[in-house]
Amino acid sequence: MVDVLTEALSSMRTGRPASVRTLGRSPWGLRLPPVAGAGFHVVLSGTCWLVPLEDAPHLAPVALTAGDVVFLRDGRGHILADDPATPAVEEQPEQFSAGPVLGTVTIGGDGPQTSLLCGNYHLDQGRPHPLVGQLPEIIHLPTGQGRHAELSAAVQLLKAELDSPRIGSAGIVPALIDSLLLYILRAWLEDQAPATARGWAAALGDRAVAPALSAIHQTPAAPWTVQSLAQRVGLSRAAFARRFTHLVGEPPMAYLTRWRMTTAATLLRETQAPLTTIAARTGYSSEYAFAKAFKREHGQAPGHYRRQTHTTAQH
Numbered sequence: 001m002v003d004v005l006t007e008a009l010s011s012m013r014t015g016r017p018a019s020v021r022t023l024g025r026s027p028w029g030l031r032l033p034p035v036a037g038a039g040f041h042v043v044l045s046g047t048c049w050l051v052p053l054e055d056a057p058h059l060a061p062v063a064l065t066a067g068d069v070v071f072l073r074d075g076r077g078h079i080l081a082d083d084p085a086t087p088a089v090e091e092q093p094e095q096f097s098a099g100p101v102l103g104t105v106t107i108g109g110d111g112p113q114t115s116l117l118c119g120n121y122h123l124d125q126g127r128p129h130p131l132v133g134q135l136p137e138i139i140h141l142p143t144g145q146g147r148h149a150e151l152s153a154a155v156q157l158l159k160a161e162l163d164s165p166r167i168g169s170a171g172i173v174p175a176l177i178d179s180l181l182l183y184i185l186r187a188w189l190e191d192q193a194p195a196t197a198r199g200w201a202a203a204l205g206d207r208a209v210a211p212a213l214s215a216i217h218q219t220p221a222a223p224w225t226v227q228s229l230a231q232r233v234g235l236s237r238a239a240f241a242r243r244f245t246h247l248v249g250e251p252p253m254a255y256l257t258r259w260r261m262t263t264a265a266t267l268l269r270e271t272q273a274p275l276t277t278i279a280a281r282t283g284y285s286s287e288y289a290f291a292k293a294f295k296r297e298h299g300q301a302p303g304h305y306r307r308q309t310h311t312t313a314q315h
Contacts, residue, residue: 004204004210004213004217005131005182005185005189005204008131009123009129009132009185011265012129013121013123013124014269015122016122016174016178017119017120017122018122019117019118019119020096020102020103020105020118021044021102021104022104022115022116022117022118023105023115024080024081024082024106024107024108025106025107025108025109025110025112026082026086026109026111026112027083027086027109027111028082028086028109029079029087029088029089030081030105031077031079031088031089032077032078032079032080032091032118033090034076034077035075035120036075036120037075037120037121037122037123038071038120038123039072039076039118039119040070040071040120040121040180040181041064041070041080042069042117042155043064043066043068043115044066044158044159045066045113045114046065046112047063047064047082047114048064048081048116049061049063049079049080049082049083050064050138051079051080051081052078052079052138053078053079055077056076059137061084062138062140065144066144067143067144067155068141068142068144069140069141069143069155069180070139071135071139071141071184071185071188072137073138075120076137082108082114091105091107100169100170101162101165101170101173102117102173117162129262130248134200134249135185141184141188148183148187150183150186150187151183151186151187154179157176158173158176158177158180161176189201189204199248199249200247200248202247203247203248206247208233208234208240208243209248211232212229212233215229216252216255216256217259220259220260223283224253226251226252229244229252240252257297260282260284260293261282261293261294261297263281263282264278264294265294267281267282268302268309269306269310275287275290275302
């Protein structure tokens with residue numbers, strides 16, 4: 001079965017993660033600006049607080065301790081500090097120092113130290129996959145006391161490599177950070193109790209919707225219909241359509257078109273395949289029909305989209 005979570009994230013990712021190690025000694029407060037994509041923090045040692053900015057009064061400060069992981073869906077600006085009341089300042093160039101694996105930002109006084117791995121994943125937020133769009137704005141995952149064993153193991157490996165860099169660390173650390181995104185989202189999805197899960201958290205575990213999603217992702221060019229997908233999972237057409245729409249948030253054919261266009265955009269960005277080939281791989285019988293559908297979905301012709309994304313990537 002196709003891994004829908006991996007494919008959904010891959011369709012949004014536009015570059016490698018950016019990351020830095022942060023060392024804060026009490027009293028310390030660091031004001032972090034918004035980033036394009038999704039932010040994350042891993043508390044390697046010590047304790048601290050994540051404090052939302054004034055423009056997010058609906059979000060409460062989050063107390064963090066060693067092993068905790070935080071994911072910020074929209075890369076919103078926020079504060080990291082030893083205490084919510086500590087004044088926060090923006091990072092200054094002199095606080096950064098290069099390192100053998102990652103750079104380090106050092107801030108604060110001479111009190112107890114907290115060590116964090118901070119960074120962001122470059123995700124296309126202009127057209128987010130609904131799986132990501134339905135996530136909470138802030139996901140807090142404690143890994144202590146045996147919780148989230150795989151995520152905890154990844155955190156411990158990162159800590160070991162950053163505390164004592166050795167031969168191979170320069171390749172191991174970026175790979176671990178790259179994998180961390182999937183560990184984070186898998187841990188959150190698995191935290192959602194089946195009886196109360198909603199949206200994509202429920203869809204990925206549903207006996208009818210999950211196989212249908214997998215089929216769409218595996219062969220987007222297939223001539224899928226609501227009827228053929230319903231037959232595949234053993235439901236009536238009407239029952240399948242209701243169930244799919246309720247969990248995924250849009251009807252089956254709308255999601256099929258979305259995924260075809262997402263696949264096409266990835267091929268346009270990452271390959272030099274001709275438009276006729278991309279049309280065939282996404283279920284369109286002609287380049288004209290494909291171009292018309294792509295422009296309706298993305299607001300621009302495929303050729304213009306390809307040129308624009310290539311130009312952006314070069315700058």
